[in-house]
Amino acid sequence: MDRRQFLKYGSFITVSVASGAGLVACGGSSSAPADGATDLPLASGAWKFPQSVASGDPHSDSIMLWTRAVPASADGVAPAPSASDSAIRLVMTAVDNGAALGGSSALSGATVVDIKLPLQSQYDNTVRHKVTGLNPNTVYYYQFVAGDTRSNVGRCKTAPAADADVAQLQFAYMTCQDWSVNHWGAMTSIAGENLDFIVHLGDYIYETVGESFQVGAVESRHDALTLPDGAFKSGASGAKYATTLADYRYLYKKYRTDARLQALHERFAFIAIWDDHEFSDDAWGDAQTYDGTFNADGSDLHQTGRRRNANQAWFEYMPADVNLDTATTSFQNIKIYRDFQFGKLMQLVMTDERLYRADHVIPESSINPATGLPLGRIGSRYLVQQDVFNAVEAQKMAGSTTIGLEPLATVTMLGTTQRQWWMDKMKAATSTWKLWGNEVSLLRMGLNGMDAIATLLALNAVPTIAASIGSTAAAPAVGGKIPLAAAIVAAATAGATAALAQAGGTAAYVSYVTGGTAAAQGAAAAAAGLNAAQVAITVATMNAVIDISHGVLAATPAQQIAVGAQTIAFGYIKPDIQAKKIESPFVAASGKKAALAPFFARFLLNCDQWDGYNSERKALMGHLKSNSISNVVAITGDIHAFFAGTVSDDFDATGGGTPVMVDLVSAGISSDSFFSYLRDAAAALGDIAALVSYPLAIPVTGLGTLSISINMLDYTMGKAAPTVDSLLEQIRVQVRGALGAKGLPEAQLDATASAVLAGLQKSSDFSVSLLALAQQLAGLGNNPWIKHLNTDAQGFTLVTLTPGKLVAQFKQVNKLVGGNAPTSVVARVSTATVTAGSAAVAIS
Structure with a gap:
C-alpha cells in the first residue's frame, strides 16, 4: 500500500508482508507492530470477539483479514467504548488447523504472520489488515488475540496464479439475508460445502426495521432490531430506516452475531459487493425512493450524509480490499467495483450498480395525470408500460446529447467510467470463463x-x-x-x-x-x-x-x-x-x-433492474457480440427468486435478438420471495391478482385448514405448462411450510405433505381448474429466453466450474418449522448447465 494513502485512512487499514519465518511490516522486522499500533498498549485482561473473524478478496498473493474486539464487559453491538483503544495480535499459518475451526484453541504450526495491530474506537474497534506475499492457491489459518482472549480460528484460501491451469473451482453465491423474516438455515448448508470462496451479491443487511415485508414469521433466535437513532419512514410511528453511522454499524454488528453467518466468514473468504439495502431500498446514487418521501418540489430526496454513513459502515465491516476517502465531501467516496483472476479458468468482474446509476428512467416522483400525485413505485419501477418507457428513455438520451453529454449519461446504471472499465476488462480477459458479479438481473421480464x-x-x-x-x-x-x-x-x-x-x-x-x-x-x-x-x-x-x-x-x-x-x-x-x-x-x-x-399494453415488470436501463444493456451486450467475447455468465441476486436464461444483444429485435451471455439469478437467503411481494401488490388490482396467485384452502384432519397461495406468477412469466404431477411438486415446499406453521413436528412433515398432495390430486379445483389456469398462463409465451424460474423460494446457488462447463445448483430451502429453521434445510435442487462456447443454458 502507498504510505501516503495509508496515512489518509488514519491507520485503519494496515498491511504486512508474510514470510516463511515471520513477516516484514511496513519496513519493520518480524513481529513488529503495524503502523498505528506503535503507540498503543497491547490489550490485557478479558476481551471478546462478538462478530468473530472474516476474510475477503482473495488474490494469488494477498488476502484481507477482519475482526472486531471489545472488552468482555462491553455490549457486543453497542458502540465500542472510547477508552478501549489498544493493540491486538494477528497470527497466521499455512499449517493445517482445520480441526480447530469453530473454536478458539490456539493455532499450531510455524507462523507466516505474527503482528501487533491497532484497535481504535473511532472505527468501532474493527480491524482490517491486508496480508501480502502469500503463496497462490494455498489455504491459510489465522487468529486474533486480544488480552487473554483468542478469537475463533479463521480459514481462507488464496486464488491460483494468473497463469495456472485450474481444473476446477467451486464456490457459492448468496444474497438478500433479511434478519427480520424467515430463517438463515441456508447458511448452515453453505458452511458444509467444499468451497474455494463465497460471492455475496448484496443486501447483506436491510436498512429498515418494522417495514411491511418484515413482519412475517421469523425464527425465534432472531430477536427484534432496535436502531440507535433511525428515522420514521412515514410520520412519527411505524417502520424506521437507518440514517446515522451508528445505525448502519449496529445492523452489521447485529447481523454478524448470528453463529451461522460467523461460521461462513470463518471458513471462506468473501468477495462482496452491495446492492440497495446496504443504503436504501431501490436507491440510485445518494437518493432514496421510499414512496411519499419526496422533496417539496416532487423530486427524489437526496441524502448525501446518509449515503456516506452507509458507505463507511460497509467499508468498516466488510473484508473487502477497497478504498474509502473520508476527506472528500462526495457520496462517491468509495470504489467497490473490482476484478479477480483465478488462473486461466476464470476472471470474476464485480460491479457497483447503485452508486453511479442515474435516476430510474421514469422517476417515482413523476406526476400521475389521473391523480395529480407522484406515481410512486407502480408505473415507474414496477409494471411499467414498455412503450412509455421506450419513449422516455429515448427522450432522455436525446437530451443528454443536446447538453453535450454522452447519450447514456442520464440512463446509466454503471456510469461512464465503470462501463468503460467493464468493457475493457471483458475484452482483455484471457481466461476461459468471464463471470460477472451482477447485482440486478439482466433478463428481460416482460408481460403482454x-x-x-x-x-x-x-x-x-x-x-x-x-x-x-x-x-x-x-x-x-x-x-x-x-x-x-x-x-x-x-x-x-x-x-x-x-x-x-x-x-x-x-x-x-x-x-x-x-x-x-x-x-x-x-x-x-x-x-x-x-x-x-x-x-x-x-x-x-x-x-x-x-x-x-x-x-x-x-x-x-x-x-x-x-x-x-x-x-x-x-x-x-x-x-x-x-x-x-x-x-x-x-x-x-x-x-x-x-x-x-x-392494461392492454406490454409491460416491464421490474425497471429497477436492467430492464429499466435497456439502452446501456444493449451497449454492453453489443460490446460482447462485436468483439466475439464468449463464455460470459452473470451471477446475480436482488430479486428473491431463482432464474436462468440467456441475455440477448437486443431483446426488442425480431425473435428477441441474439443470445450473447447467460444470467443465473439466485434467490435470497431469507428475504420474502418476489412472488410474495407481487402477490400482495396485485391483491389491490382485482382481477389482475390471478396472474400472480391462486388461493387454495386445504382441509387437513386434526390440523384445520391450510391456506396456500399457489404461485401463478411463474407461468405468467414464462414457465413451461405443468402437468398435475409437476404442479403438485411445485407446491410441496409451501405445503410443508404451512404444516410446520400449524405445529406439526418436523419428523412428520414430509409424509404428511405427501398425503396432502395426494388428496389434492383428486380435487377438481386443483387438477382441473387450477391446472387449466396454469397451462393458459404458460401459453402466453412471455419471456421465452427464461429457461428456469422459481419466484417463490429462498436459498443459494452452488457453482462448479471447469474448462468445459459451468454447473450451477439452485438450492431451495424448506420453510420455518414453528419458530426454528428446519433441520432438513435443502428442499430441492435444480441444476443449470452452461457449456463452454455456447450462450445457452440447459436445466435439469
Missing part, C-alpha cells in the same frame, strides 16, 4: 397485458359458463347429458340464439352418438344453422367433455362441467378478446372496460 387480460376475463367467465352448463344439462330436453349441454352453451356463448344453439348442439351430439367424426359433427351443426366460429367451439367443447369422461380420471360430472366451461372460456372468449382487444363484447360484458383499458 392484452393476452393476460384475455386470459383473466376468460377465467372469470368460467363459473358463469359452468353454471349454465349445469342448468342446461338439467333441462328435460337434454336429460343430464353434459357433453350435449356443453355443446349448446358453447354455441350460445359464440353468439347463437337460444334456438340455434339448441339445434346446432343437438345436431353435433346426435352425429357423435351415431359414430360421426369431428368433421361430421361440425357439418351437422352447420346444417342446423351455426356459423363457422360457432361450429368450431361447439364441436371442440363437446369432445373435450367426452374425452375427459372416458379418460384416466374417470371424471365426475363436476369435472366434466369444469372442462366444458374452460374449453369455452379459453377456446372462444380468450381468442375473441385477443382479436378485438378492448372492443370485444366480452370486455364490455365484464363491466370493467374502463378499468382494464390501461
Whole structure:
C-alpha cells in the first residue's frame, strides 16, 4: 500500500508482508507492530470477539483479514467504548488447523504472520489488515488475540496464479439475508460445502426495521432490531430506516452475531459487493425512493450524509480490499467495483450498480395525470408500460446529447467510467470463463397485458359458463347429458340464439352418438344453422367433455362441467378478446372496460433492474457480440427468486435478438420471495391478482385448514405448462411450510405433505381448474429466453466450474418449522448447465 494513502485512512487499514519465518511490516522486522499500533498498549485482561473473524478478496498473493474486539464487559453491538483503544495480535499459518475451526484453541504450526495491530474506537474497534506475499492457491489459518482472549480460528484460501491451469473451482453465491423474516438455515448448508470462496451479491443487511415485508414469521433466535437513532419512514410511528453511522454499524454488528453467518466468514473468504439495502431500498446514487418521501418540489430526496454513513459502515465491516476517502465531501467516496483472476479458468468482474446509476428512467416522483400525485413505485419501477418507457428513455438520451453529454449519461446504471472499465476488462480477459458479479438481473421480464387480460376475463367467465352448463344439462330436453349441454352453451356463448344453439348442439351430439367424426359433427351443426366460429367451439367443447369422461380420471360430472366451461372460456372468449382487444363484447360484458383499458399494453415488470436501463444493456451486450467475447455468465441476486436464461444483444429485435451471455439469478437467503411481494401488490388490482396467485384452502384432519397461495406468477412469466404431477411438486415446499406453521413436528412433515398432495390430486379445483389456469398462463409465451424460474423460494446457488462447463445448483430451502429453521434445510435442487462456447443454458 502507498504510505501516503495509508496515512489518509488514519491507520485503519494496515498491511504486512508474510514470510516463511515471520513477516516484514511496513519496513519493520518480524513481529513488529503495524503502523498505528506503535503507540498503543497491547490489550490485557478479558476481551471478546462478538462478530468473530472474516476474510475477503482473495488474490494469488494477498488476502484481507477482519475482526472486531471489545472488552468482555462491553455490549457486543453497542458502540465500542472510547477508552478501549489498544493493540491486538494477528497470527497466521499455512499449517493445517482445520480441526480447530469453530473454536478458539490456539493455532499450531510455524507462523507466516505474527503482528501487533491497532484497535481504535473511532472505527468501532474493527480491524482490517491486508496480508501480502502469500503463496497462490494455498489455504491459510489465522487468529486474533486480544488480552487473554483468542478469537475463533479463521480459514481462507488464496486464488491460483494468473497463469495456472485450474481444473476446477467451486464456490457459492448468496444474497438478500433479511434478519427480520424467515430463517438463515441456508447458511448452515453453505458452511458444509467444499468451497474455494463465497460471492455475496448484496443486501447483506436491510436498512429498515418494522417495514411491511418484515413482519412475517421469523425464527425465534432472531430477536427484534432496535436502531440507535433511525428515522420514521412515514410520520412519527411505524417502520424506521437507518440514517446515522451508528445505525448502519449496529445492523452489521447485529447481523454478524448470528453463529451461522460467523461460521461462513470463518471458513471462506468473501468477495462482496452491495446492492440497495446496504443504503436504501431501490436507491440510485445518494437518493432514496421510499414512496411519499419526496422533496417539496416532487423530486427524489437526496441524502448525501446518509449515503456516506452507509458507505463507511460497509467499508468498516466488510473484508473487502477497497478504498474509502473520508476527506472528500462526495457520496462517491468509495470504489467497490473490482476484478479477480483465478488462473486461466476464470476472471470474476464485480460491479457497483447503485452508486453511479442515474435516476430510474421514469422517476417515482413523476406526476400521475389521473391523480395529480407522484406515481410512486407502480408505473415507474414496477409494471411499467414498455412503450412509455421506450419513449422516455429515448427522450432522455436525446437530451443528454443536446447538453453535450454522452447519450447514456442520464440512463446509466454503471456510469461512464465503470462501463468503460467493464468493457475493457471483458475484452482483455484471457481466461476461459468471464463471470460477472451482477447485482440486478439482466433478463428481460416482460408481460403482454392484452393476452393476460384475455386470459383473466376468460377465467372469470368460467363459473358463469359452468353454471349454465349445469342448468342446461338439467333441462328435460337434454336429460343430464353434459357433453350435449356443453355443446349448446358453447354455441350460445359464440353468439347463437337460444334456438340455434339448441339445434346446432343437438345436431353435433346426435352425429357423435351415431359414430360421426369431428368433421361430421361440425357439418351437422352447420346444417342446423351455426356459423363457422360457432361450429368450431361447439364441436371442440363437446369432445373435450367426452374425452375427459372416458379418460384416466374417470371424471365426475363436476369435472366434466369444469372442462366444458374452460374449453369455452379459453377456446372462444380468450381468442375473441385477443382479436378485438378492448372492443370485444366480452370486455364490455365484464363491466370493467374502463378499468382494464390501461392494461392492454406490454409491460416491464421490474425497471429497477436492467430492464429499466435497456439502452446501456444493449451497449454492453453489443460490446460482447462485436468483439466475439464468449463464455460470459452473470451471477446475480436482488430479486428473491431463482432464474436462468440467456441475455440477448437486443431483446426488442425480431425473435428477441441474439443470445450473447447467460444470467443465473439466485434467490435470497431469507428475504420474502418476489412472488410474495407481487402477490400482495396485485391483491389491490382485482382481477389482475390471478396472474400472480391462486388461493387454495386445504382441509387437513386434526390440523384445520391450510391456506396456500399457489404461485401463478411463474407461468405468467414464462414457465413451461405443468402437468398435475409437476404442479403438485411445485407446491410441496409451501405445503410443508404451512404444516410446520400449524405445529406439526418436523419428523412428520414430509409424509404428511405427501398425503396432502395426494388428496389434492383428486380435487377438481386443483387438477382441473387450477391446472387449466396454469397451462393458459404458460401459453402466453412471455419471456421465452427464461429457461428456469422459481419466484417463490429462498436459498443459494452452488457453482462448479471447469474448462468445459459451468454447473450451477439452485438450492431451495424448506420453510420455518414453528419458530426454528428446519433441520432438513435443502428442499430441492435444480441444476443449470452452461457449456463452454455456447450462450445457452440447459436445466435439469
